[in-house]
Amino acid sequence: GQQLNQSPQSMFIQEGEDVSMNCTSSSIFNTWLWYKQDPGEGPVLLIALYKAGELTSNGRLTAQFGITRKDSFLNISASIPSDVGIYFCAGPSSNTGNQFYFGTGTSLTVIP
Amino acid sequence: NAGVTQTPKFRVLKTGQSMTLLCAQDMNHEYMYWYRQDPGMGLRLIHYSVGEGTTAKGKVPDGYNVSRLKKQNFLLGLESAAPSQTSVYFCASSHNEGVGTEAFFGQGTRLTVV
Numbered sequence: 773g774q775q776l777n778q779s780p781q782s783m784f785i786q787e788g789e790d791v792s793m794n795c796t797s798s799s800i801f802n803t804w805l806w807y808k809q810d811p812g813e814g815p816v817l818l819i820a821l822y823k824a825g826e827l828t829s830n831g832r833l834t835a836q837f838g839i840t841r842k843d844s845f846l847n848i849s850a851s852i853p854s855d856v857g858i859y860f861c862a863g864p865s866s867n868t869g870n871q872f873y874f875g876t877g878t879s880l881t882v883i884p
Numbered sequence: 885n886a887g888v889t890q891t892p893k894f895r896v897l898k899t900g901q902s903m904t905l906l907c908a909q910d911m912n913h914e915y916m917y918w919y920r921q922d923p924g925m926g927l928r929l930i931h932y933s934v935g936e937g938t939t940a941k942g943k944v945p946d947g948y949n950v951s952r953l954k955k956q957n958f959l960l961g962l963e964s965a966a967p968s969q970t971s972v973y974f975c976a977s978s979h980n981e982g983v984g985t986e987a988f989f990g991q992g993t994r995l996t997v998v
Contacts, residue, residue, distance in 0.1 A: 803986075814990050814991050814992050815927070815974070816989070860926065860927065864987075872929070872976070873929075875926060
């Protein structure tokens with residue numbers, strides 16, 4: 773089945789540092805989504821990407837849809853304590869009735 | 885703007901008991917999903933539905949059943965709970981395709997089976 777590999781698995785950074793994480797797929801995706809999950813909450817959509825090569829920003833967050841359609845990147849600039857959480861990449865696979873596949877997540881800890 | 889609402893938020897069951905988790909969405913979405921989330925394993929799809937009256941198996945369907953009698957509701961049932969079903973369960977919904985396929989999630993149900 774589909775597999776989304778997310779890296780790194782966890783990150784510990786100092787406040788103010790930039791963060792970069794990525795997600796790769798074993799097959800082509802036509803949409804890439806990035807979610808953030810705060811402790812005890814459900815995932816919340818951060819950025820949605822719909823075209824290969826697309827670069828989209830949401831405040832301090834920037835995400836890119838890889839040219840091969842098999843990968844995506846999320847960058848967070850000037851991290852702050854509230855950036856703490858788990859970040860998931862996800863995408864609907866048109867091969868399987870638009871089931872959403874999720875990466876295993878990147879756990880981010882920001883040290884003040 | 886309720887979005888996706890899950891009930892209950894917490895539950896403790898004894899092994900062998902049954903229960904139903906309810907998911908309701910008010911966005912007129914076609915697709916609905918049930919996921920479970922366990923430490924280090926991300927979100928795993930249990931069952932999903934592409935429309936009222938339809939259901940399909942996801943990646944980890946064993947021990948669960950679902951029903952989608954109304955478009956806005958998606959029920960997840962555990963007929964005989966097992967400790968391995970201790971998890972956090974998330975419901976999500978999305979449009980069927982194209983722009984707007986992003987899934988919106990409920991707040992989660994934390995289930996403990998003892």
